[in-house]
Amino acid sequence: MKKSQVTIKDIAKELGISASTVSRALKNHPDISQKTRDAVHELADKLNYQPNAVALSLKNSRTHTIGVIIPEIVHYFFSSVISGIEDVAYDAGFSVMICQSNEKYEREVTNAQTLLSNRVEGILVSVTKESDNFDHLKQFSRRGIPLIFFDRDAKEIEGDRILIDDIGAGYKATKHLIQSGCKRIAHLCGPQSLEIAQKRLQGYKQALEEAGITFIPEYVIDADNFELGKVATRQLLSLDTPPDGIFAVNDLTAIGAIKAVHNKGLHIPKDIAIVGFSSGRFSDITEPTLTSVDQHGYEMGAKATQLLIERIESEEDPETFVNHFIETNLIIRESSIHRD
Structure with missing residues (x-):
């Protein structure tokens, strides 16, 4: 023995x-x-x-592990971000520990504690829709653990950020609808607690103003998922003067809008044009195919991870933090083709 x-x-x-x-x-x-x-x-x-x-x-030794807190893994955009994170991390010899908040603040707090307990060397975070207190994230900086925000951030925390120009993206989407002949454009927006939702709404308003189109408050409805997209679109179509274009905050909301329009017996884009956001895997298989803003999630995840590993390997604290913006582009498909 x-x-x-x-x-x-x-x-x-x-x-x-x-x-x-x-x-x-x-x-x-x-x-x-x-x-x-x-x-x-x-x-x-x-x-x-x-x-x-x-x-x-x-x-005494390093864990060579980075942590990720993400709102929803099932969301195409976030799953593409994870692909970029994992590819860069594994090439650099790091493991990735992924936590999903499910858009719940309390879950995000628990995720942060889990990652701390597992001694991650750095963390990538996209905050939830509910988050308004960020003490659970401040503890990483206090312990000298690099933290980088992607897509959604917490302005009260100093740190690096990898984002997109949400104002510019909202502007592009709305301007495209205007150029396609739309005069009455609605916006199915995200919760205004999220800065990205505020900025996409701002871009929408800027495009309307530039084109001399009056902003109509009842054309803006909080709807950021498939079911809410259907309900909001039914509401819009019941107005005395319904919109002839919809800019949705994400693709699932846009697909809900498409469903509601079809149920009403209307045609897309002849009666109403629709633009989504994120250009996910469903945008190519909807009927009609969906015009959408491409956020380049893979590039965002890869860039965020490259920067995080640089921070981890550096022996000095950063003198300045990085605010890097990923360029977006509009993928034009059948749901918004120009009408003669």
């Missing part, structure tokens, strides 16, 4: 002293008398004591 490894507790029991005294004696701590130190070292040699390599590794 293999003999079990001698531990500090074994030495302590043999000498009639505490384990903490043995530990300090083995390190030649000055608070421990020379006599005790000699006795501990002599018995350790006799018993062939060896320090626990696993424990030392956990205490």
Whole structure:
């Protein structure tokens, strides 16, 4: 039978002293008398004591792990971000620990604690729709752990950010509808607690103003998923003067709008044109295919990870933080083709 490894507790029991005294004696701590130190070292040699390599590794070595907190893995945009993160991380010798908040603040807090407990060396975060307190994220900076925001951020926390120009993207989408002949354009927006939703709404308003089109408040409805997209579109189509174009905050909302328009017996884009946001895998298979803003999620994830690894490997604190914007482009498909 293999003999079990001698531990500090074994030495302590043999000498009639505490384990903490043995530990300090083995390190030649000055608070421990020379006599005790000699006795501990002599018995350790006799018993062939060896320090626990696993424990030392956990205490002293790096984990080469980065953490990710993401709102929804099932969302095409976020899944493409994860692909970019993993490709860059693994090429650099890092593992990735992914936590999903499911758009819940309390889950995001728990995610942060989990990543801290697992000793990640850096963290990438896209905050939830509910988040309005960020103490759980501030603790990473206090512990010297680099933190980078992507897509959605917390303005009150200093740090690096990899984002898109949401104002410009909202402007592009709305201007395209105007150029396609739309005069009455609605916006199915995200919750205004999110800065990205505020900015896309701002871009929408800018395009209307530039074109001399009056902004109509009842044309703006909070609807950021498939079901809400259907409900909001039914509401818009019931107006005395319904819109002839819709800019949706994301593709699922736009697909909900398409469903509602079809159910009403109307045609896209003849009766109403629709533009989505994120250009996900569904935009090519809807009927008609969906015009959408491409956020380039893979590029965002790759860029964020490259920067995070640079921060981890650097021996100095950054003098300035990076605000990097990924360029978006509009993928034009059948849902908004120009009408003669």
